[in-house]
Amino acid sequence: MSDSSANDSRVLRKFLRHKPAVVASVVIAVYGVVAFVLLVVGVITLPDTLKRVGAELQPGLSSERLPEKRLLDCEWLIDRIASLSERRNPEKALAAFSDMGVRRIADVELDELLNRIDLAWESYDELADIEDVTAAAAGTLDDPDVPPPAEVRSMLTELEKRTDALLEPMTKAEKSTRWFELLLGTDRQGRSIFYRAVYSVRVAILIGLVTALLSVTIGTLAGLAAGYFGGWVDNVVTWFYSTFASIPNIVLLILLAFMFDGGHIDGPINKVTGGLLDRLIGGRLDETLIPVYIAFTATFWIGPCRVVRGETMKIKELEYIQAATVMGFGRARILLRHVLPNVTYLMLINFSLLFIGAIKSEVILSFLGLGVKKGPSWGIMISQSKSEVINSFFWQIGTATTFMFFLVLAFNVLSDALQDVLDPKHV
């Protein structure tokens, strides 16, 4: 509408003069873009956040190759070779691998491993020699439990093939991936903290957006109706929100999350809406989060409902709404065209407040193991870093809280700014 654009541009100018608000918006925009890219383009995928790249590494800017997944696959091969040769020849029990079981393979340097593989070959040759001489005499060659050296041989060959692959020079892409993976270190399971923290932006924004949108919409409509129509409509709405509000928020969240946990609700909801949602957004709303959305919305709509109800009651009595009534406008038209625009500022402020609320609550729920089920989230990261902090390894918890901190701070600043800029009383 061209008429309201003048008003909009005035508000916009006022907003742009508010420096912290502009910075906050930029920060939020960055998070938003990250979330969008993650959701739609998928630069970092779920498997990336699960990839083991080396346990409890300090952050660093290196792009060196570390023993990675393929090397970890060698673990059972080495175990197998060790046990086979032990049975064959306990004395010579492949000294090369004898102490490797103690340390995790991921901690072993590549060079060392290669050395050990060479040593293994030597022992194997010796083993094979002894085998040939003694086997016939002892008659153990027919023992089905004892594998022929040929099997050990093939295993060693396979092991060598895998380790050789690691020696090939890395491509540029591999190098930069490595750089990002190691940027903020890794957790106990060897997963990249940076990847996990960034990937969690997606969940945070998703939960924030969905719950804030749902709550503000429901709360505003209920508040408008209650404030404008009064009477029994008001009684019903007030009863609902005072009932919900009288239960401690976090307890209710936990209760609802428990209630809707594990398929009780996912199934039916997916049956009803899943097809449609899938077609609309390709499952990007993450159906495993539906219980979380419901639990949050159930308590979050109260805030906007309360303020919108109060404001509507006030506006209803103002001359311009009475004037709209004496102009003969219908009640729905008055409510949606004349009252609603006067409470949009409350909707925006509440949206931004609830966005933070949802993100913070998600962290708490996930910390308690009731929130996010699929993939990482800041809450899960904080929860998992419990044992790391004891070992004074704080990178995971530090990263998760920092990522959260800036987003929450940005929204707080933005809410304040919106309050200043949008409230008609300040105009």
Added chain:
Amino acid sequence: MSTSPATSTAAEVALSVRNLTTSFRTDRGIVTAVEKASFDLHRGEALGLVGESGCGKSVTSKSIMRLLPEHITRYGKDSEVMLGPDNLMGYSGRQMRDIRGNRIAMIFQEPMTALNPVFTVGWQLDEALKYHTKLGRSERKRRVIELLDMVEIPSPEKRYSEFPHQLSGGMRQRVVIAMALACEPEILIADEPTTALDVTIQAQILKLMNDLRERTGTAILLITHDLGVVAQTCDRVVVMYAGQVVEQAPVRELFHNPSHPYTRALLRSIPRSGKKERGKRLATIDGIVPSLTNMPPACRFADRCDCREDRCTAEPPHLVQLNEDRSVRCHFPVHSD
């Protein structure tokens, strides 16, 4: 729209209120704010409705428009609000909506909040036209500017896209008037339209309303507690006291020759600038208005009246027609002839 020049003698009735009784269901029981109010509003005239604060002027006007909260308001069974041949009391909400803004418009006291702060002046006028007329977009815009021009707003094209907070109080009240007149209503109810404005602006707005009345033939029901405003603007006056109409008369006659003791007391309390009056203490009416829950059974003014006699507290006075255009509710009306 009636373009016939308005004359104060034109007796064609635009709106006729008969036995209007309005009561509210409250915590203290049923209170009757207006009781058996009857008066006619003639085509093209300005009728003043005066009375002390709380005497039921606003309730009367809101009853006409059926603006009172439905669930607590009851109207008397024989109450009639006749607009032409139709009784608005029997109208449904939908039918009332067609009347409001279209045939009867209303403006309120407070110009500061009379316009929606989030929309431009143009938008708000346009909205009224959009709802009640079939005009196209550009026609509506032309009409809006015409209306702004009509209420003597300078550079209406510029004001069109301005917001209410950019206008002064007087300017806003002009916009409100323009909005009320957008659909050329037969009747304009103005509930203390100038009370919140300072005196010079007040005079300008009253003059504007009178000019527009003469130009468009819209009848005005002007609600006020200021007899000065009535003298300046109105053709006839209805005086209310404690929910009842106590006197009805043409302005001149009322001022020169008030019949009801209350009207006389009211007139005595207006400050005058004549030589004789200067330095004299302004008369006030002793006593207080009876409360709605505790009305005297007979004459409601009895407690404060200087002409009271025994009959006054025994038998309620009825509205008596003195001549063609005067009536009074008093057992002992004053005759100063």
